[in-house]
Amino acid sequence: MNRPVRERLAALFDGKQQPWEVYGLLSEFLSSQGKLLRPALCLSSCAAVGGREADAVPAAVAIEMFHNFTLIHDDIEDCSTIRRGKPCMHVKYGLPLALNAGDGLFMLVWRETARIPGKKREEAQMKLLSAFTQVLEGQAIELGWYRSKQWNVREEEYFRVVEGKTGALIAGACEVGALLGGADEETCRRMWDFGMGIGVGFQIVDDVLNIEGDVKKYGKEIGGDICEGKRTLLTIRAKEMLPAEKGKRLDAVLKKEKKTAKDVALALSLLKESGAVESASKTAEERIAHAIGGLDALPRGEWRDFLGELARYVTIRER
Secondary structure (H helix, E strand, O other): OOHHHHHHHHHHOOOOOOOHHHHHHHHHHHHOOOOOHHHHHHHHHHHHOOOOHHHHHHHHHHHHHHHHHHHHHHHHHHOOOEEOOEEOHHHHHOHHHHHHHHHHHHHHHHHHHOOOOOOOHHHHHHHHHHHHHHHHHHHHHHHHHHHHOOOOOOHHHHHHHHHHHHHHHHHHHHHHHHHHOOOOHHHHHHHHHHHHHHHHHHHHHHHHHHHHOOHHHHOOOOOHHHHHOOOOHHHHHHHHHOOHHHHHHHHHHHHOOOOOHHHHHHHHHHHHHHOHHHHHHHHHHHHHHHHHHHHHHOOOOHHHHHHHHHHHHHHHOOO
16 A cells, blocks of 8 residues: 555655755655555545545655654654654754754655646645644644643643644545545545544554553653653543542642653553543544544445554554
8 A cells, every 4th residue: 555655755765865964864764664654544545435546646645754744843842762763863963953854854745745646736735735734733732831831731622732733634644535536525524534533543542652552662762741741631631530639649740840760650650540541542442433434435345444444553553
């Protein structure tokens, strides 16, 4: 499914293009084994509505490059140290080069969208622009929480952020794939909803893995969300589910500017004890099950089944 995407990325970032300070860094970053979930959803959504996979490849490549651009900048914003089991770009090469390489990747996204074939090119570009904008806005709201030290985040606020920073790109991948496959407006809307359900479930599962995952499989530091002070569905629910005194202890640890290894260990213990891991995991499963139900709008066949399998993968993944 993703072979044409991998081939295009390999051709774009073969390590030979100069200057190395842009393309060499990007070649190395994109050679890491990412999941390529978003391009797979784009291509399979196109095929599921009866379209040709080749018509969606440029959009799928652009979506994957945009996703990687956000990862480079997210790692900087979150002060992360590990990405896909390796040092983050800004850790290995320094902040200025990482920022510039990320900017370069964002520029290349739009060059790739210019390759989208057919009469739907401009409409697809506008839908991608809308999805990309929602990612930006969701990230901005979350960063605003950090800046204002806002910890009394409600579940509806958490979901608003997740629907932007994670859900919108996955939803956009499904919607644009269907559009380029020739689907009507209603089917495209349903594919957006399908992708949004997957995206929200994906983020909740990622939050859970950051608490109890295997670092070798997960590829990022366990407890990193606690160190960064992220407001997640787990932290929101844990503070409600724990006895009052333990809830206050968790809240105090999460609010600390600089957390020790002992602080992180305590927070992890309280989160697991609270039952929030099980509660959040159930919510992820429900969101994804609802999303899969929306596939009934598509013709029966192997591609609809494949989309369902991709959605189910989200709940059982280890990284």
